[in-house]
Amino acid sequence: MSSYLSKQTVEALPETGSKEWWLLYLLAPIVLGAISMLVFPALVYDRFIWQYLWGPVVADAAGRPVVHDGVRAVTGYNVVNTATYLAAVGYSFPGLRAYLRYLNVTFDARLAYGFAPIIIAGGAMRALEDIGLLGDYAVLFITPTIYLVVTAITILALGVGALARNRGFLSIPGTVGVVGAIWAVGAVGWAFLYGATTAAPLRLWVPVATTGIALGVTALYYWGVRFVDVAHLRHPMLLLAVFGQLWDAAQNLIGVTFLGYSPKMFLTNLIYQATGFPGSTFVLKFLVTGGIVWYLADAKPEMNRTWWWLMTFFIGAIGLPMGVRGSLRMMLGV
Known part of the structure; x- marks a missing residue:
C-alpha cells in the first residue's frame, strides 16, 4: 500500500526542474504552514513558532524572557530551533543552486x-x-x-x-x-x-589593534608557508579564511587580556577557564585554522570546485563578522 501511494505521488508531481515543479517547491512550505496554522493555531504558533522560533528572537531583543498567551520563550538556541534552521537551510539549497546557475555566477x-x-x-x-x-x-x-x-x-x-x-x-x-x-x-x-x-567610551585603539594583529599574523602565515612544500597554501581564498578567523581570535585576545571580557563561545570559554591563559582562544583558533587550511590546500586539486569554494569561504565568513562585532562592542564599552 505504501509503495503504491509513493508511486502515485511521484507520478502526480510535475517534472523536476519545470516551472510547475519550482512553483510547488516554493509554495508547498507556505501552504502547509498556513493550513497547519488554521487547523491547529495554538499548537503550531504558540507551542512551536512562538516558543522555539520567534519568541527567542523577541526575548533576545528585550533582554529577558517573554510570554505570549501563557507560553514562555527564552533567548538562545534549543534543539527544536536548531533542527528547524538546519532543515530550512537544507531545503533552500536546490533553489539557491538553481538561482546561481541561472545568473551564471x-x-x-x-x-x-x-x-x-x-x-x-x-x-x-x-x-x-x-x-x-x-x-x-x-x-x-x-x-x-x-x-x-x-x-x-x-x-x-x-x-x-x-x-x-x-x-x-x-x-x-x-x-x-x-x-x-x-x-x-x-x-x-x-x-x-x-x-x-x-x-x-571610544577606545579607537581596539579596532586598530584587532585588525593589526589579524593582518600581521596573516602576513606571517603568507611568508612562512612559502617554505612548505604544499601547493595552494597562499591561495587568496585561504588568506581570506585565515584573516577572518584571526580577526575573531584577535578581538578575543584583546578583550580577555586588557578589558576584562570572557570568550563568548562555549568551547573557547571552557578552555580559557581551564587554562587561565588569555591567549588560549588565539592559539586554539590559529592551530585549528591552520589545520583546516592545510587540508583544503592539499585537497584542492581533487575536490569539486564549487564545494571547495563554499567550504573555504565558510571558514572565513564565520570569523569576519565576529571580529567586527567584538571590535566595535569593545570600542564602545558594551
Missing part, C-alpha cells in the same frame, strides 16, 4: 572578496543591535533573523550584479562588493559617530 576568489563587505556589514549591524541603536528594528538583526536579512540582501545584490554585468557596467563580484561596502561603511560609521557624540 562564477565561484572564484573575486566573488569571495566581493561578499566580504556584506559579511562585515552583518557583523557591524549585530554590534549596533548590542549597543541598542536599532530600536524596533533590533529583531531583524538578532540571530537567526540577521542571517535571513543578510542572505536576502546578498541574493538581491547578486541579481542586480547580473543585470549590471549583462549591460557592461560592473561584474557580479564588483556589484556585490559595492553594495556591501556602502552598507558596511554606513554601519561602522554609525558606531563611530555614536561613540564620538555620546558619553560612551
Whole structure:
C-alpha cells in the first residue's frame, strides 16, 4: 500500500526542474504552514513558532524572557530551533543552486572578496543591535533573523550584479562588493559617530589593534608557508579564511587580556577557564585554522570546485563578522 501511494505521488508531481515543479517547491512550505496554522493555531504558533522560533528572537531583543498567551520563550538556541534552521537551510539549497546557475555566477576568489563587505556589514549591524541603536528594528538583526536579512540582501545584490554585468557596467563580484561596502561603511560609521557624540567610551585603539594583529599574523602565515612544500597554501581564498578567523581570535585576545571580557563561545570559554591563559582562544583558533587550511590546500586539486569554494569561504565568513562585532562592542564599552 505504501509503495503504491509513493508511486502515485511521484507520478502526480510535475517534472523536476519545470516551472510547475519550482512553483510547488516554493509554495508547498507556505501552504502547509498556513493550513497547519488554521487547523491547529495554538499548537503550531504558540507551542512551536512562538516558543522555539520567534519568541527567542523577541526575548533576545528585550533582554529577558517573554510570554505570549501563557507560553514562555527564552533567548538562545534549543534543539527544536536548531533542527528547524538546519532543515530550512537544507531545503533552500536546490533553489539557491538553481538561482546561481541561472545568473551564471562564477565561484572564484573575486566573488569571495566581493561578499566580504556584506559579511562585515552583518557583523557591524549585530554590534549596533548590542549597543541598542536599532530600536524596533533590533529583531531583524538578532540571530537567526540577521542571517535571513543578510542572505536576502546578498541574493538581491547578486541579481542586480547580473543585470549590471549583462549591460557592461560592473561584474557580479564588483556589484556585490559595492553594495556591501556602502552598507558596511554606513554601519561602522554609525558606531563611530555614536561613540564620538555620546558619553560612551571610544577606545579607537581596539579596532586598530584587532585588525593589526589579524593582518600581521596573516602576513606571517603568507611568508612562512612559502617554505612548505604544499601547493595552494597562499591561495587568496585561504588568506581570506585565515584573516577572518584571526580577526575573531584577535578581538578575543584583546578583550580577555586588557578589558576584562570572557570568550563568548562555549568551547573557547571552557578552555580559557581551564587554562587561565588569555591567549588560549588565539592559539586554539590559529592551530585549528591552520589545520583546516592545510587540508583544503592539499585537497584542492581533487575536490569539486564549487564545494571547495563554499567550504573555504565558510571558514572565513564565520570569523569576519565576529571580529567586527567584538571590535566595535569593545570600542564602545558594551
